[in-house]
Amino acid sequence: MGQAKKSSKTGANPRPALPDSAGFATRLLAWYDRHARPLPWRENHDPYRVWVSEIMLQQTRVAAVTTHYQLFLKSFPTVQKLARARGPSVLAVWSGLGYYRRARMLHAAAKMVVKKYQGKLPAGSKELRALPGIGRYTAAAIASIAHGEKIAVVDGNVERVLSRLKGKSIDGEAAWQAAQDLLDEARPGDFNQAMMELGATVCLPQQPRCLLCPVSPFCRARGELAVEKKAPSQRKREIRYALARRNGHVFLVQRKEDESLMPGMWELPEVPRNGTAPLLSLRHSITVTDYTVRVVEMPIPEQERGRWIALSRVGALPLTGLARKILRRAEIL
Numbered sequence: 001m002g003q004a005k006k007s008s009k010t011g012a013n014p015r016p017a018l019p020d021s022a023g024f025a026t027r028l029l030a031w032y033d034r035h036a037r038p039l040p041w042r043e044n045h046d047p048y049r050v051w052v053s054e055i056m057l058q059q060t061r062v063a064a065v066t067t068h069y070q071l072f073l074k075s076f077p078t079v080q081k082l083a084r085a086r087g088p089s090v091l092a093v094w095s096g097l098g099y100y101r102r103a104r105m106l107h108a109a110a111k112m113v114v115k116k117y118q119g120k121l122p123a124g125s126k127e128l129r130a131l132p133g134i135g136r137y138t139a140a141a142i143a144s145i146a147h148g149e150k151i152a153v154v155d156g157n158v159e160r161v162l163s164r165l166k167g168k169s170i171d172g173e174a175a176w177q178a179a180q181d182l183l184d185e186a187r188p189g190d191f192n193q194a195m196m197e198l199g200a201t202v203c204l205p206q207q208p209r210c211l212l213c214p215v216s217p218f219c220r221a222r223g224e225l226a227v228e229k230k231a232p233s234q235r236k237r238e239i240r241y242a243l244a245r246r247n248g249h250v251f252l253v254q255r256k257e258d259e260s261l262m263p264g265m266w267e268l269p270e271v272p273r274n275g276t277a278p279l280l281s282l283r284h285s286i287t288v289t290d291y292t293v294r295v296v297e298m299p300i301p302e303q304e305r306g307r308w309i310a311l312s313r314v315g316a317l318p319l320t321g322l323a324r325k326i327l328r329r330a331e332i333l
């Protein structure tokens, strides 16, 4: 347990000292052992499975990753299978998770692992960082969880927990050092996951659940910090797509290869607003924009670039997440 400082002269509640790492880790890990969510990538510490999960979890919610993760591992159960796959097949299985650059990098890294490391993911965080798509956080997460390297991780959740523990906002190198100081060296992978789990389920961005928090005796803030950044407000936009079908085919367009978002993926043609009543409407969010999507059934203008795709082939194409959602709602997929 951390040593509590004496009450100040003003009679305010005593403030806990900075956490002593052993007591802090004991409480955190005991809580994690009881309350960790049973997520599919926690079934074992296989490096390939940990790696895929960490890439998918970048910028994506756990709930969305869970289904895609199972599907991805079913299609590419080993790094060799992933390395041998064609790019469009990888993107097709990734479809719906967004941020497709991650899938391309994962695919490129799998090829490198097979060629340079005989299919065995390197164990050290330094070597891992040399692979495409693996930065400081991901390297530390894989190395600690799969190989027990004594290295801490910092993501947005961990940064928030650390800031509240210390009672002031910390980020960058200071956060990495603070996490490393607290790390449990006997169970570094579990410790890292426990910190992230705490941030995701207890030390929430708004209204943290301090009464349930296993490390509250070590926390200076015991609540939100006064100056925490609020999430950016969502923009709203309406967008229209044309759904054209004929003789067992649907008309789709491929995004250009030089597009910054989702290059090479297939989607329905976007059309300007018109008086046609929509066939269906749905909501879709991408980062800070909430889209109201209207899908209208209409013939395709002659000059529209794109292709008629047989319905039986549509599911195998790398579709954007939104296109997949629309085609499912229209019962084409």
Ligand code: SF4
Residues within 6 Å of the ligand: 161, 164, 165, 202, 203, 204, 208, 209, 210, 211, 213, 214, 215, 216, 219, 220, 221, 222, 223, 224
């Ligand atoms: Fe977060 Fe509250 Fe726990 Fe502090 S006591 S770490 S603010 S949940």
